[in-house]
Amino acid sequence: MTNQPLSSGNPRVDIEYRRRKSAEEMRYQVISFTLMIFLTLVAFAAVAMKGFTEWFIVPFILLLAAIQVVFQLFYFMHMSHKGHEAPTMFLFSGLFVGLTGILAFLTIVWW
Structure with a gap:
């Protein structure tokens, strides 16, 4: 596999490409942030509801935390690049x- 040059030689094409990539990256980060807020609210709701036992709530919150760690690693820490x-x-x-x-x-x- 050969290394591709970072620029095409045309500055206008390079700027448009970087703008499009930046907009796409920002969209992924906003979606990820929104999902993390939603998961946090779900965790608070699970604790606030009276129908669940702690044998359900603790593993459920740990699962939500693990999902949030993956979101943070791959979208905010750019490990998907x-x-x-x-x-x-x-x-x-x-x-x-x-x-x-x-x-x-x-x-x-x-x-």
């Missing part, structure tokens, strides 16, 4: 090792 494959791999590898360690210690303590 090209060139961020290695940091993404190391981040998820560390997460896997950490969760495996927590699971191992929990099983040792519980049994």
Whole structure:
């Protein structure tokens, strides 16, 4: 795979391309921010409602938190862009090792 030049040689085309990409990136960030606010409101509503037990609420809030972390990593920290494959791999590898360690210690303590 060859590297493509960043500019086409035509300044007007380059400016239009950057404007279009910037507008698209901003739209993704606004949508992601709106979804994160919505998930936060859902978490508050789940706690405020009387019909749910804490055995449902705690895992539900942790799931919503994990979704928000993914949104923040991929849209606000720009990990969805090209060139961020290695940091993404190391981040998820560390997460896997950490969760495996927590699971191992929990099983040792519980049994």
